[in-house]
Amino acid sequence: MTDHPPVVLPPETFQRRLLDWFDVHGRHNLPWQQNRTPYRVWVSEIMLQQTQVTTVIPYFERFMERFPDVEALAAANQDEVLHLWTGLGYYARGRNLHKAARVVMEEHDGAFPVHSLEAMASLPGIGRSTAGAIIAQSTGRRAVILDGNVKRVLTRLHAVEGWPGRPAVERRLWSLAERYTPAERVIDFTQAMMDLGATLCRRGRPECGRCPFETECLAHERGEERRFPESKPKKALPTRQTLMLLLLDDSGRVLLEQRPSSGLWGGLWSLPQFEDSEALQAWLDQHAPGAELDDEWSTFTHTFSHFRLEITPQPARVTCLDAVGESRRWFDPTDPANIGLAAPVKGLLESLRPFTLSAPAGHASESAKEPSR
DNA sequence: AAATCGGGGCA
DNA sequence: TGCCCAGATTT
Structure with a gap:
């Protein structure tokens, strides 16, 4: 796997075209796009990991009202945090959010370590991609993201074979994301990548006709958009x-x-x-x-x-x-x-019933259905 | 009913 | 390092 995979179009062209699309079709009025503090961006990113934007918005606003900053969150007890999380599901992430707030207070004097990708990614519930998103979105400094939306865009654009969970494939995707990420307008660029993946380059029925990369996209050229990204190989059942x-x-x-x-x-x-x-x-x-x-x-x-x-x-x-x-x-x-x-x-x-008309041996391909009660 | 998702935890 | 999981939703 090369460190510099060939790119389907020059990064500058990619960036300009993506940003032009974003200016017209992107999302610009989400609550966390106002007053972009690391705290607000962080909470939104964690919530968005598991839930769609429209569902997240009311939760985000309630959360901000009750916990306007890390200090308030860290001072809360876990039950209250989870209470505000009720309905979002994935409570482990709510717990991690709370834990991370305390780490930020105790080990970083209440300020998110946005100067260091590594320090960000070592906070509970924050990995490499979320760390990049928080840094990019809250500081405007160049940072690379690779969430599910971005992975889908990149695997299609480059017809990247193999399941993205495989380390070699994931390395290639990070490398592509790295090359396409600009130094300027990083906030818009990262948001645009996510928006493109979430709205046009969807998993099922992508709207290639409206995509700014329709003519370059290798998956589209082959008529195989739906095949990318490849799905996880199912392991043989024990x-x-x-x-x-x-x-x-x-x-x-x-x-x-x-x-x-x-x-x-x-x-x-x-x-x-x-x-x-x-x-x-x-x-x-x-x-x-x-x-x-x-x-x-x-x-x-x-x-x-x-x-x-x-x-x-x-x-x-x-x-x-x-x-x-x-x-x-x-x-x-x-x-x-x-x-x-x-x-x-x-x-x-x-099959023991004497007058059954069906063949007794119908078991071979049955699946795990609940029997009727 | 199956695929999905980013991070955590474990071998 | 690589592999699988939890946990809930979407398709």
Whole structure:
């Protein structure tokens, strides 16, 4: 990865065209664009990390009214800060905001260390991009930003391949952002980059026809705007295996167990599960001596959002079973009780019904749906 | 239902 | 250093 990637148009041209666009179409009247102190810019940046501008505005104004400066914020107790944050969500960032205010008071004499990118970025909740934004927006000194909007603009303009979360890709994007950032009009430039990404160069349905870089944008030239930035590669889901005991009594009913109230399938009814056949056999020896195992059914996969479960049903027959307690019951597949069943168990039990018209083996591609209750 | 987002925390 | 997460929204 080169330190100086080729650029699609000369930085001066890029800057002039972007600023011309911004002067006409950019946002100029946001509350934090008046009286641009580091404090106000900081609070707005943190709020904007997670929420759209229109939602942020009333929160920002209430926040400023109650905490007009860092000192007021640092003196508050956390509960009051979080109270004003209620509805914005992501409370960790509200807590970080409060923490950072105290650091500014105690370690920087109440003044944001806007002279140092490093010092800014070491404050809780402030990373490299937010540090750059605060410095640029509140002092007008040259500083580089790379938030999600800017990343989208740059990956499209240069058709940057690869997921931006990859370090090599991120380095290239920082390098591009660095090269395009001017020394003058930095406040407007950084705002313009964010506005362009937020309004025209949106994730879905970008309005390329109105974009000042329509003729240079490599993604647009290829008709592939929507492919950039590339999305995070989805990791292969981990796979777990389980045996499910399908214990039938002589009238064809199946033994169910209720799951613990929390965790996977919390409170739902399921089949007894075992890691391996030894564990299953040990359970049978204890609870259903004399049970006869039939051949295993074929394994099928149930997919959750975070892992895959390979399920092998193990049928067995028993004539009598003691100890059917609170969390165990017999279930008649021909007359299904109205109880919450784990999704794959529901499918299995349906396949036991004698007059079902659907094929029994419909499990292979099911997803993690909530079973009906 | 899935993708997204900037920073924090951890191996 | 690199990788994944929390936590809520948008598409």
